[in-house]
Amino acid sequence: MNDAQHKGPKGLFDARREERLPASVPIYLVSLEEPRGSERTSTENVSYHGARVISKWSWQSGEESIITPLTGEVPLVGRVIYCLPKAGDRFSIGVEFPNRRVKWDEHSGA
DSSP states (O other): OOTTEEEETTEEEEGGGSOOEEOOOEEEEEESSSOOOEEEEEEEEEETTEEEEEESSOOOTTOEEEEEETTTOOOEEEEEEEEEEETTTEEEEEEEOTTOOOOTHHHHOO
16 A cells, blocks of 8 residues: 555545545644744645645655634644655645645635
């Protein structure tokens, strides 16, 4: 099983095949492994088990993060899958939530 596939309560799902929706959800992003502090940022797109997030820092694959929607919801613990450079000294990071299904429409106001 590769990093993008996980066994869930209903069997095998492929996170790379999950529908992604463009959504700018305001969040706080914190690393559990690096003492770089937190940043207020937003998502670029979302799915039930992950999000693509804009960050001012470079992240390592496998690094754990906490994402807290600014709507006052419960923090989400995620794992970085990839980090790609973006224009303007920013990075796009892919974060997965393998053990939790997130209803982003509740966070985005959509």
